[in-house]
Structure formats: C-alpha cells, structure tokens
Amino acid sequence: MDKSAAPVSTALHRKKATPKLKRGSGSVHSSVAEAIGVRIVRGEFPPGTVLPNEAKWAADFKVSRSAVREGIKILMAKNLLVSRPKVGSRVEPRERWSLLDHDILTWYATAPNRGKFLLSLQQFRYILEPEAAALAAEFHTEEQMHEISAACHDMATAPSLHERTEADVRFHLGILKATNNELLLPLGVIIDQALNNLFIFITLQANDLHHAQDLHEKIERNIRLRKPQAARIAVRNLLANSDEIIRRPPGKKTRKS
Amino acid sequence: MDKSAAPVSTALHRKKATPKLKRGSGSVHSSVAEAIGVRIVRGEFPPGTVLPNEAKWAADFKVSRSAVREGIKILMAKNLLVSRPKVGSRVEPRERWSLLDHDILTWYATAPNRGKFLLSLQQFRYILEPEAAALAAEFHTEEQMHEISAACHDMATAPSLHERTEADVRFHLGILKATNNELLLPLGVIIDQALNNLFIFITLQANDLHHAQDLHEKIERNIRLRKPQAARIAVRNLLANSDEIIRRPPGKKTRKS
DNA sequence: CAAGACCTATTTATCCTACAATACGGATTA
DNA sequence: TAATCCGTATTGTAGGATAAATAGGTCTTG
Numbered sequence: 001m002d003k004s005a006a007p008v009s010t011a012l013h014r015k016k017a018t019p020k021l022k023r024g025s026g027s028v029h030s031s032v033a034e035a036i037g038v039r040i041v042r043g044e045f046p047p048g049t050v051l052p053n054e055a056k057w058a059a060d061f062k063v064s065r066s067a068v069r070e071g072i073k074i075l076m077a078k079n080l081l082v083s084r085p086k087v088g089s090r091v092e093p094r095e096r097w098s099l100l101d102h103d104i105l106t107w108y109a110t111a112p113n114r115g116k117f118l119l120s121l122q123q124f125r126y127i128l129e130p131e132a133a134a135l136a137a138e139f140h141t142e143e144q145m146h147e148i149s150a151a152c153h154d155m156a157t158a159p160s161l162h163e164r165t166e167a168d169v170r171f172h173l174g175i176l177k178a179t180n181n182e183l184l185l186p187l188g189v190i191i192d193q194a195l196n197n198l199f200i201f202i203t204l205q206a207n208d209l210h211h212a213q214d215l216h217e218k219i220e221r222n223i224r225l226r227k228p229q230a231a232r233i234a235v236r237n238l239l240a241n242s243d244e245i246i247r248r249p250p251g252k253k254t255r256k257s
Numbered sequence: 258m259d260k261s262a263a264p265v266s267t268a269l270h271r272k273k274a275t276p277k278l279k280r281g282s283g284s285v286h287s288s289v290a291e292a293i294g295v296r297i298v299r300g301e302f303p304p305g306t307v308l309p310n311e312a313k314w315a316a317d318f319k320v321s322r323s324a325v326r327e328g329i330k331i332l333m334a335k336n337l338l339v340s341r342p343k344v345g346s347r348v349e350p351r352e353r354w355s356l357l358d359h360d361i362l363t364w365y366a367t368a369p370n371r372g373k374f375l376l377s378l379q380q381f382r383y384i385l386e387p388e389a390a391a392l393a394a395e396f397h398t399e400e401q402m403h404e405i406s407a408a409c410h411d412m413a414t415a416p417s418l419h420e421r422t423e424a425d426v427r428f429h430l431g432i433l434k435a436t437n438n439e440l441l442l443p444l445g446v447i448i449d450q451a452l453n454n455l456f457i458f459i460t461l462q463a464n465d466l467h468h469a470q471d472l473h474e475k476i477e478r479n480i481r482l483r484k485p486q487a488a489r490i491a492v493r494n495l496l497a498n499s500d501e502i503i504r505r506p507p508g509k510k511t512r513k514s
Numbered sequence: 515c516a517a518g519a520c521c522t523a524t525t526t527a528t529c530c531t532a533c534a535a536t537a538c539g540g541a542t543t544a
Numbered sequence: 545t546a547a548t549c550c551g552t553a554t555t556g557t558a559g560g561a562t563a564a565a566t567a568g569g570t571c572t573t574g
Binding site for chain 1: 286290323326327330331332333334335336351352354355356357358359360377378380381383384385388389392434438439440441442443444445447
C-alpha cells in the first residue's frame with residue numbers, strides 16, 4: 001500500500017492542516033468544493049474516512065454553514081462522498097468517483113501520482129480516439145467536417161504555441177462530435193486534460209511540430225474521404241508520435257527554458 | 258414582461274407543469290435535483306433557456322429555498338446548468354452535460370428518444386469493451402481475474418434472470434477494473450445502464466442464454482490465458498450477438514438458433 | 515441622433531438561527 | 545452475555561434577512 005506519501009507541504013508544523021480557502025476565484029461554495037475536493041483526490045482523506053463536520057469546515061473557512069453545505073452537495077453530485085445524519089460525510093471508494101468530470105480531473109492532475117495519471121490518460125486516448133475517428137469518417141456531416149478542417153488549418157497557422165494547442169483540442173473534440181454519438185462528447189475532457197498536460201512536452205519539442213502537423217492532416221484527410229480504417233491508423237500514428245515525444249527525455253532533464 | 262415566451266409545444270402550456278415532487282425517495286434536495294434534472298434532460302427546458310427562479314421552485318415543490326438551492330448545486334456540479342445573479346439558472350448546451358454520470362444516465366434512459374440512446378450505448382460498448390478486455394488480458398492481477406471468473410460462474414448458475422443480469426454486470430465491470438486504468442472505471446455506468454436496459458430483450462430470448470454463456474466463457478478464458486487479441490475478438494462476438502438479439506423482430510418468435 | 519454613464523429592479527449569493535430527523539454508541543436491564 | 549433503550553452528535557430542512565451582481569432601461573452629453 002501507499003504509505004500515504006508523507007504530505008509534500010513542508011511548512012505545516014501545525015497539527016491542524018491549514019485549510020487556506022482561496023477566495024476570489026468564483027463563488028464561495030465552489031471554492032469550498034474545490035478546497036475539500038482537492039484534499040480528497042490528493043488522498044488526504046482516504047476513502048472510507050469521515051471528514052470534519054460542517055460546522056468545523058464553516059469555522060475553518062470562515063464561511064457560513066450554508067455555503068459549506070452547498071459545496072458538499074457539489075462533491076456529493078460528483079460521487080466523491082456521501083452524507084448521512086449523525087455519521088457525517090464519508091469519502092466514497094475511488095471506483096465511484098466521477099473521474100471523467102472536468103473539475104475532478106483538474107484537481108486530480110495536481111495529485112502526487114501525476115505520472116501514472118498521465119499514463120492512464122494516454123492509454124485512454126489509445127482506446128477512444130482511433131475508434132472515434134473511424135466513426136467520424138463514417139458518419140460525419142458537412143458542417144462537422146468543416147469544423148475539423150478549420151481546426152486543422154488553425155493548427156498550422158497558429159501564431160503561438162498556446163493558440164496551437166487550443167486548435168489542437170478543437171480538432172480532436174471536433175472528431176468526437178463528428179461521431180454523432182452523444183455519449184462520446186463527455187470524454188472530451190480527457191483529451192482536453194491530456195493535451196494541456198502535454199503542453200510542456202509540446203513546447204520542448206517545437207521542432208517536431210511540422211511532423212505532428214502532417215500526422216494531423218492525414219487524419220483530417222482520411223475522415224474527409226470517409227475511410228474509417230485509414231483514419232483509425234492515422235490516429236494511432238499520431239498517438240505513437242506523442243508517446244515517443246513524452247518518452248524522449250528519458251531521465252536526464254535537459255531542460256532549456 | 259414574459260416576452261421570452263419560449264416556442265415550446267403548445268400542448269404543454271396547460272396552465273402549470275405539475276411539478277409533483279416525489280418525496281420519500283431520499284432527501285429533499287436530491288428529490289429536487291432529480292425533479293428538475295429529469296425535466297431538463299427530457300428537453301422540457303432546452304439548452305439556453307432560463308428556468309424559474311429559486312423562489313418559484315420552492316413554492317411549487319413546497320420546500321424551502323435552501324433545499325432548492327442545494328438541489329440546483331447538484332445540477333450545477335453535473336454541468337446541466339449555470340446560475341448567475343440577476344439572470345437565473347440557464348440550461349447548458351448538451352455537449353457540456355456530464356452524460357456519463359450515473360444519475361443523468363438514469364434520467365436520460367427515460368427520455369423520449371430512448372431508441373437512439375440505446376443505440377449510442379451499444380456503439381459505445383463496441384469502442385470500449387474490446388480494448389478493455391485486451392488490456393485486462395495484459396495487465397490483470399490474480400485477484401481481479403478471480404472476480405471475473407467468479408462472476409462468469411455466477412452467471413451460469415444464477416437461479417433467476419435478475420441475478421444473472423447482476424452477475425453479468427459484475428463480469429463486465431470486473432474486466433474494466435482489471436485493466437488497471439482508473440479512468441476506465443467511471444465508464445462502468447455505461448455498461449450497467451446498457452445491460453439493465455437490455456434486460457427486457459434478454460428475458461425475451463431466454464433460449465439463447467446458453468449461447469451467451471458460451472461467449473462469456475470464451476472471454477473469461479482468453480483474459481485468463483493473457484491473450485489480448487483473442488479476448489478482443491471474443492468481446493466483439495458477444496456484442497454482435499447482443500446486437501442480433503436486439504434487432505430480432507420483437508414478435509413472439511422464439512426460434513432457436 | 516448616438517454613445518456612454520448612471521440607475522433600478524430582479525435574482526442569486528451568503529449569512530444566520532432554529533428545529534427536526536436520524537442513527538451511532540454507550541448505558542441499562544434481563 | 546445479549547438484547548433493548550436512549551442520549552446525543554450530526555446532517556437535513558425551514559425561513560428570513562442582507563449583500564452582491566448584473567441585465568436592461570433611463571438619463572446625460574457631445
């Protein structure tokens with residue numbers, strides 16, 4: 001088992017884990033939800049444990065109990081915990097968490113085991129995206145195809161790496177949408193997270209951008225020409241290329257900034 | 258004032274929309290969330306429309322505004338709507354909905370376009386499950402394999418169709434878990450929904466059960482023997498069999514294959 | 515007349531207090 | 545010991561009061 005991976009924060013010599021609710025970013029209840037949610041997904045409250053009662057949170061965060069309750073309702077909706085009278089709020093087992101939720105995924109990306117998380121993301125893309133491209137090749141509409149092509153074009157002409165990543169996300173999301181399977185749309189958060197977490201790798205390997213662009217255009221073309229099998233393979237090639245880039249700096253940090 | 262009279266169906270402008278909050282099933286706030294959520298996913302409040310204000314809901318449901326707010330927070334957490342002062346709660350575009358959430362999926366299964374929904378479910382399984390089985394064949398642990406085998410055995414010896422379906426779900430969920438990719442676990446809700454919605458078809462074709470059992474055992478064997486490609490194909494065969502059963506004319510044709 | 519600044523009304527956001535419902539865990543009793 | 549009872553801690557629900565935010569109308573001004 002994990003030895004609960006000693007808290008990374010070195011500056012907490014207090015017994016009480018400094019809550020430090022960061023306000024200003026949105027409403028109070030969402031701040032509360034984020035503050036508690038992050039601590040849950042980071043493993044500070046392992047599944048099965050009951051967290052402090054609402055009054056305690058209210059006192060720690062200096063907010064009303066109503067705000068705390070609304071924040072906890074958000075976490076309940078994401079299946080991070082269940083609340084029952086007298087017993088309190090108990091953290092749910094991990095397999096119940098809505099890991100595909102945008103917020104949880106964002107919180108999770110900051111968790112200690114970030115490497116394993118990125119690996120899961122990439123593995124997930126291998127499952128999802130080739131088949132999505134094949135379906136898109138088969139069922140896309142004119143308008144959907146246009147969105148994909150436009151995103152592909154924007155990638156090539158993006159003036160900055162940030163805008164290129166934005167177009168990249170738009171490209172892959174467009175493919176998902178072009179499958180015309182509504183259940184696939186929520187998986188876009190996976191791609192969004194993956195590409196934004198891979199952004200650092202992309203910037204480090206800017207020389208390969210031309211090659212990556214070529215791979216993207218092959219996907220675009222095969223979808224447009226309605227060749228499912230070819231689209232599938234083209235996506236696999238792109239993913240393999242991403243894998244290679246990720247693995248390229250094998251251990252030594254040749255960091256250039 | 259109400260110049261924003263949405264061009265909804267003329268038939269349901271029948272005075273009031275009969276809220277009839279069904280109580281007794283859980284807490285009030287979750288009942289509120291379900292009552293409003295169902296009406297959203299069923300299209301009664303199309304994306305972009307703003308729903309009645311909190312005071313209105315409180316009056317309609319005969320509950321406090323606090324309860325309504327907590328219910329709305331749940332729907333916000335599932336990305337069904339966003340709330341802002343002065344403007345109210347606006348329904349989000351469908352592509353933002355967390356369709357893979359267990360609750361939303363349940364509500365959605367009762368929506369008008371149920372046929373298309375089931376089709377999307379089945380298509381999703383074609384994408385997910387073969388690859389999941391291949392990963393499971395590659396990475397499963399001893400304990401995980403035992404769970405899969407046990408579920409497969411329980412399917413064969415289940416005394417009732419209901420218990421057989423339960424073991425069926427457990428079988429497929431076990432495969433997902435055996436991939437050891439935590440991001441795949443949340444997709445179990447898809448399988449759960451699919452199998453429970455297909456339950457009616459399964460009961461109608463009870464003669465084919467031994468054939469289905471054979472297909473399941475082939476999957477179990479190939480995973481156990483760590484043969485990813487064979488497992489992939491075995492799952493595809495099972496899904497194709499399900500497709501055939503679904504498409505079979507719903508008449509009283511109890512033909513044996 | 516046009517464009518911008520200002521004002522108002524409506525709605526959510528937050529806070530507060532009080533009470534009800536629940537079930538955990540110890541006390542009581544046979 | 546075992547079964548039952550009950551006190552109590554905690555969430556659930558209610559209802560009201562005030563603050564903040566903002567869409568839309570009004571007024572001012574060039």
